[in-house]
Amino acid sequence: MSTHNLLLLPGDGIGPEVMAQVERVVEWVNTNSDVTFNIEKDLVGGCAYDDHGQAISDAAMDKAMQADAVILGAVGGPKWDNVAYDVRPEAGLLRLRKDMELFANLRPAICYPALADASSLRKEVIEGLDIMIVRELTGGVYFGEPKEITDLGNGQKRGIDTQVYESYEIERIAAVAFDMARKRDNRVCSMEKRNVMKSGLLWNEVVSQTHEKDFADVELSHMLADAGGMQLVRWPKQFDVIVTDNLFGDMLSDVAAMLTGSLGMLPSASLGAEDATTGKRKALYEPVHGSAPDIAGQNIANPIATIASFGMALRYSFGMIESADLLDKAIMKALEDGLRTPDIMQDGKEKISTTEMGDAIITRLTQLSA
Numbered sequence: 053m054s055t056h057n058l059l060l061l062p063g064d065g066i067g068p069e070v071m072a073q074v075e076r077v078v079e080w081v082n083t084n085s086d087v088t089f090n091i092e093k094d095l096v097g098g099c100a101y102d103d104h105g106q107a108i109s110d111a112a113m114d115k116a117m118q119a120d121a122v123i124l125g126a127v128g129g130p131k132w133d134n135v136a137y138d139v140r141p142e143a144g145l146l147r148l149r150k151d152m153e154l155f156a157n158l159r160p161a162i163c164y165p166a167l168a169d170a171s172s173l174r175k176e177v178i179e180g181l182d183i184m185i186v187r188e189l190t191g192g193v194y195f196g197e198p199k200e201i202t203d204l205g206n207g208q209k210r211g212i213d214t215q216v217y218e219s220y221e222i223e224r225i226a227a228v229a230f231d232m233a234r235k236r237d238n239r240v241c242s243m244e245k246r247n248v249m250k251s252g253l254l255w256n257e258v259v260s261q262t263h264e265k266d267f268a269d270v271e272l273s274h275m276l277a278d279a280g281g282m283q284l285v286r287w288p289k290q291f292d293v294i295v296t297d298n299l300f301g302d303m304l305s306d307v308a309a310m311l312t313g314s315l316g317m318l319p320s321a322s323l324g325a326e327d328a329t330t331g332k333r334k335a336l337y338e339p340v341h342g343s344a345p346d347i348a349g350q351n352i353a354n355p356i357a358t359i360a361s362f363g364m365a366l367r368y369s370f371g372m373i374e375s376a377d378l379l380d381k382a383i384m385k386a387l388e389d390g391l392r393t394p395d396i397m398q399d400g401k402e403k404i405s406t407t408e409m410g411d412a413i414i415t416r417l418t419q420l421s422a
């Protein structure tokens with residue numbers, strides 16, 4: 053019997069509504085497996101600011117650093133649009149990412165068969181899609197120095213951002229991607245722009261070296277990032293794991309995500325380095341969507357992205373592959389049975405609420421595990 057510590061940070065807007073459904077799923081796992089999750093909860097975002105003037109307190113940060121995994125809902129909303137920059141809701145999220153040193157962002161793009169008709173691409177292109185984009189999150193052009201706008205004194209200005217990567221940053225993200233591939237279809241495609249960027253040349257070289265040294269059993273291919281963008285919309289099923297830098301990953305993961313339909317369906321994970329003694333990684337799991345203030349408080353938000361984020365925690369933080377597969381199947385079954393929250397509603401299907409979707413998934417967990 054093993055015990056794990058989960059920190060839940062529901063946040064703002066629809067965050068608490070969708071997180072309440074995750075709590076029910078965690079309780080189901082506690083009752084129906086030999087693993088126990090201890091749940092702690094705390095504030096992040098606008099609600100934390102309202103409570104104590106910070107987007108996340110030091111005490112909540114300590115809990116996040118100690119937890120085996122953190123699950124976050126969403127932060128932000130118009131109520132906090134005018135608070136000071138360093139205590140705005142997003143500052144809580146950024147502090148979590150920074151202090152936990154979460155350098156690897158994992159964004160799966162999965163097309164549930166029941167929703168294949170909802171994509172902007174043809175059904176045969178998208179049906180059965182299951183790819184994972186591994187994006188470097190703490191380096192590259194968003195952080196490189198110099199980063200400035202200078203006045204050239206002749207009526208012109210110059211804006212500079214610096215794309216910079218060191219070998220260790222590429223090595224560790226490549227290792228995450230290869231590791232991930234081993235748990236999937238064992239294929240990695242690395243994307244950069246080595247034809248025009250020195251950092252792209254280095255990226256390509258270090259990914260190849262890391263592959264040769266420790267992951268030669270995984271199939272590796274390389275693609276220029278612009279061609280990768282085209283291939284993602286032409287025939288996305290050719291990919292298993294894609295590994296790429298912060299900037300290209302930002303764009304390619306959004307493209308891949310939208311192949312599959314609604315924001316309410318998309319989970320994500322951000323991982324830190326492996327602890328040398330325990331072998332555990334710091335990890336934050338969260339839906340891709342925001343706090344959706346337009347529908348908050350109405351019990352109509354889609355909880356699937358957040359529930360599937362807990363599914364990613366089961367898979368990647370706790371190695372509970374069977375439970376993660378079961379949860380994926382329960383979600384798939386609820387959709388196959390025609391149940392839809394309003395964001396994914398289609399003709400002839402049954403429109404249900406946030407809590408009813410929670411009910412539906414839990415009922416199917418019980419049925420499928422019987």
Ligand code: NAD
Nearest residue numbers: 126127128129315316341342343344345346347353354395
């Ligand atoms: P959003 O993702 O909150 O909403 C975009 C649209 O998608 C809205 O129409 C919303 O109703 C819908 N939507 C989102 N999630 C849904 C769900 N689970 N079920 C059903 N419909 C859903 O993005 P936004 O409107 O640009 O931002 C709203 C607030 O969220 C802002 O304050 C923004 O800063 C914040 N935000 C936070 C995060 C985060 O916490 N990681 C991410 C993005 C935006």
